[in-house]
Amino acid sequence: MAESDVAALCAELIRFDxxxxxxxxxxxxxxxxxxxxxxxxxxxxxxxxxxxxxRRANVLARIPGRDPALPALLAHGHLDVVPADAADxxxxxxxxxxxxxxxxxxxxxxMKDFVAMILAVVSEGLRPRRDxxxxxVADEEDNGLYGAHWLAAEHAEEFSGCAAAISESxxxxxxxxxxxxxxxxxxxxxxxxxxTAHMRLTARGxxxxxxxxxxxxxxxxxxxxxxxxxxxxxxVRLTPVVEAFLTxxxxxxxxxxxxxxxxxxxxxxxxxASLAENTVRxxxxxxxxxxxxxxxxxxxxxxxxxxxxxxPGTEAEMLDELDALLGPGxxxxxxxxxxxxxxPVDSPWFTAMADALRAEDPGAVVVPYxxxxxxxxxxxxxxxxxxxxxxxxxxxxxxxxxxxxxxxxERVPVEGLRFGxxxxxxxxxxx
Numbered sequence: 256m257a258e259s260d261v262a263a264l265c266a267e268l269i270r271f272d273x274x275x276x277x278x279x280x281x282x283x284x285x286x287x288x289x290x291x292x293x294x295x296x297x298x299x300x301x302x303x304x305x306x307x308x309x310r311r312a313n314v315l316a317r318i319p320g321r322d323p324a325l326p327a328l329l330a331h332g333h334l335d336v337v338p339a340d341a342a343d344x345x346x347x348x349x350x351x352x353x354x355x356x357x358x359x360x361x362x363x364x365x366m367k368d369f370v371a372m373i374l375a376v377v378s379e380g381l382r383p384r385r386d387x388x389x390x391x392v393a394d395e396e397d398n399g400l401y402g403a404h405w406l407a408a409e410h411a412e413e414f415s416g417c418a419a420a421i422s423e424s425x426x427x428x429x430x431x432x433x434x435x436x437x438x439x440x441x442x443x444x445x446x447x448x449x450x451t452a453h454m455r456l457t458a459r460g461x462x463x464x465x466x467x468x469x470x471x472x473x474x475x476x477x478x479x480x481x482x483x484x485x486x487x488x489x490x491v492r493l494t495p496v497v498e499a500f501l502t503x504x505x506x507x508x509x510x511x512x513x514x515x516x517x518x519x520x521x522x523x524x525x526x527x528a529s530l531a532e533n534t535v536r537x538x539x540x541x542x543x544x545x546x547x548x549x550x551x552x553x554x555x556x557x558x559x560x561x562x563x564x565x566x567p568g569t570e571a572e573m574l575d576e577l578d579a580l581l582g583p584g585x586x587x588x589x590x591x592x593x594x595x596x597x598x599p600v601d602s603p604w605f606t607a608m609a610d611a612l613r614a615e616d617p618g619a620v621v622v623p624y625x626x627x628x629x630x631x632x633x634x635x636x637x638x639x640x641x642x643x644x645x646x647x648x649x650x651x652x653x654x655x656x657x658x659x660x661x662x663x664x665e666r667v668p669v670e671g672l673r674f675g676x677x678x679x680x681x682x683x684x685x686x
Contacts, residue, residue, distance in 0.1 A: 260378065261676045262358050262669045264294070265371035266351030268334075269360035275335040275396040281311065284393045287334045288312035291374065291391050298378045300389075305410065307393065311401035314391040315413050318381055325385035326418035328686060329640060331631060332370040333395030333402060333423075336362040343663045357666040365660035366423040368667045369646040372676045376683060383683050388417055395631050398591060403634035417640050419604045424626055425644025426612060426678070428671075430652055431527040434509035438652075439620055441504065442612050443530050444605065445644020447496040447625035448632060449537075449564040450595030452573075456480060458585045462555035469553050474546050476584045477557040481541050483580045484561070489536040491517045492569050499600050500531050500624045507620040529657075533627040537573045539563045560590065564627060567595040593633045597625075598641035604686065608645050611682035615674055616649070645682075649674035 271290065273283040285306070291314045292302040302316040312334075320327070339348035339361040346352045348361040358368075370391055381387070390413075392402035399405070406413065425445035433439050458480065460473035493501075493514060501520055505512035510523040517535050521528040539561055546557035565573050581587060599605070600623045609621035632642025649671040650656050659665045 261371050261375040261672045262353055264374050265358045265363065265368055265667065265672060266353055266360070268367040268371055269351035269358065269362050270349055271334075272349045273335045273362070274338050275394060276338060277397040279308075279401075281335060281394065281397075281401075284334055285310040285312040288314045288391065291334070291370065294374045294378060295389070298380070300377060305406070307401040307405040307409075311393045313393055313402055313406055314389070315406075315410075316389040318377070318383060318387040318389070320383045320385035320387065322384055323386065327386035327388055327416040328683075329388045329390060329414060329417040329420035329635060330373055330683070331390040331392060331403065331420060331422050331635065332366050332373065333392050333631060334367075334370065335393055335396045335402075336365065336367075337396050337661050345664050348665075353669065356669050358669060358672070359664065359666040361665055363659065363665045363667040364656065365665070366646065368648065368672060368675070369423055372646075372672060372679050375676045376680045379680070381680075381683060384685065386416060387683060388414055392631065399631055399634050403631035407634045407637050411638055414635065414638055414640065417635075417638070419598070419641045419643065420632060420635050421643050421645040422632060423630055423644060423646050425624070426608065426647040427656055428648065428650040429527070429530070431508065431525060433507070439507055440616060440618055441507070441527060442616075442619050442621045442647070443500070443624040444608055444621060445626050445642075446600050446605065446623035447494060447567060447597040448595060448629045448642075449534060449566055449625065449627055450570060451591055451593040451629050451633075452563040452565055452570065452589065453591035454561045454563060454587045455590050456559045456561055456581065456585055456587050458557045460553075460555055460584060463553045465551040465553055471584070472553050473555055473557040473584070474553070476582070477546065477559055480581045480585045481559060483582070484539050484577070485541065487539070487576075487580055489538070489573075491535050492537070492566050493517065493535065494567050494597060494625065496597055496600060496623050496625045497531055497534050500622050503622045507622070530624050534566065534625040537563065537565045537569055539573075539577065565595055566625070567597045570595070593629060596633055596636040596642060598643055602641075604641070604643060607682060607686040608643065611678045611685070612647060614681050615678050647675040647678035648672070
């Protein structure tokens with residue numbers, strides 16, 4: 256069975272050191288792409304490797320469906336990973352060691368597990384209803400300019416006919432207590448993502464000697480602006496996906512939901528609130544500061560970088576309010592800008608995902624949710640493809656899944672991989 260091999264596939268993928276340090280500094284993507292292409296070829300699927308730059312490799316393939324009239328589905332995953340400091344780990348981070356029921360290593364949950372599950376399903380001889388397009392890409396852990404965004408811009412024809420896509424950050428087991436004491440197994444499926452609006456704030460003033468009064472101090476202006484931004488309480492803005500999450504999760508847990516009092520509703524949801532608390536508002540978080548070159552010199556310029564995340568339909572409102580908070584003498588400019596995305600919840604795609612999860616876990620409560628950050632779904636949304644976070648994974652109770660991505664001792668349970676492979680097999684064959 257395919258699920259019996261998925262742990263070995265995941266371990267092999269982890270052993271390719273595909274560290275992406277950003278700004279074009281990456282390694283190992285070509286070797287990993289060749290491995291993936293080899294697995295596909297042995298399964299009778301014809302892959303192609305497309306490089307956006309030397310050794311920045313992406314693997315594409317299309318599996319014909321039984322009914323070519325149906326819209327195609329895209330399944331995409333990234334091959335790169337963030338850096339890992341081996342000194343902090345219990346095992347070498349690129350060992351792909353399998354022990355204690357887990358596959359260990361950088362990328363185990365972000366996201367070589369999903370890549371391995373897809374490859375395992377395909378290796379078993381996938382005969383889908385509709386065309387399945389596969390994309391295993393580079394550079395997601397930076398900005399996607401060598402991977403998904405480049406593919407969407409330069410090779411859009413490869414995704415012709417695709418109406419929806421599945422990828423990371425959703426459909427994992429999340430156990431939460433109900434009002435009556437029962438433990439409920441939620442499976443949050445990503446149906447939206449906040450947009451990215453990373454900005455550089457530049458304060459300008461009059462340079463001068465540090466010992467003298469200066470009412471045009473750029474540092475002071477910048478600090479004032481940041482103080483106003485961090486103390487500002489952004490209003491609640493409920494999008495359809497977040498509203499559906501609150502309503503359906505509250506019903507499953509047997510707790511009252513009052514959409515006119517979202518903060519109160521979140522408090523009643525208990526641990527489940529963590530899946531929504533960051534997506535009921537926009538956020539504006541200062542992350543970087545730079546000013547000056549000598550302690551006794553007031554600089555004429557001070558800069559900061561701001562990680563702003565916006566909900567669908569809220570960007571214009573957020574920018575207007577932000578401009579008011581900046582005040583005089585402070586300007587903003589985008590350093591990264593990607594729109595929020597949202598896919599339909601009441602759709603045949605979502606129904607098919609829920610059916611596939613319940614086929615393996617009859618007690619599964621499948622709810623949509625909005626990701627606080629982002630994935631390559633943003634790139635493919637530019638082609639009109641609805642993106643869903645659907646990388647099914649069974650997790651043992653107490654497993655700190657959300658701490659694994661980019662964390663130390665990243666690992667994924669072998670039984671979770673086998674569960675996810677069965678769910679994906681069911682979904683890809685029947686959707």
